[in-house]
Amino acid sequence: MYYRILKAPPGYSSDQSFMLVQYRDLDYASRCGSVKNSLGTEFFGTIEEARHYLPVTARKLPFESEHQFLELWEEES
Secondary structure, eight states, X not given: XXXXXXXXXXXXXXXXXXXXXXXXXXXGGGXXXXXXOXXXXXXXXXXXXXXXXXXXXXXXXXXXXXXXXXXXXXXXX
16 A cells, blocks of 8 residues: 655645545555544644654655645555
């Protein structure tokens, strides 16, 4: 499973700045859904908060951020 930390689309408040999205593989069409925070929403105020919701077995992959995609992670099995 792969995870991408994304900047939220324009128009969201500062406490809704980031999203953590799951993918089956590296193809963007393989999106499984968004990881929800403790309040049940898919938005995080900081990138550190989004990282907190990654699986403990996830490792950060080399990735140059582009547009709204900031970080790429892979869950180790």
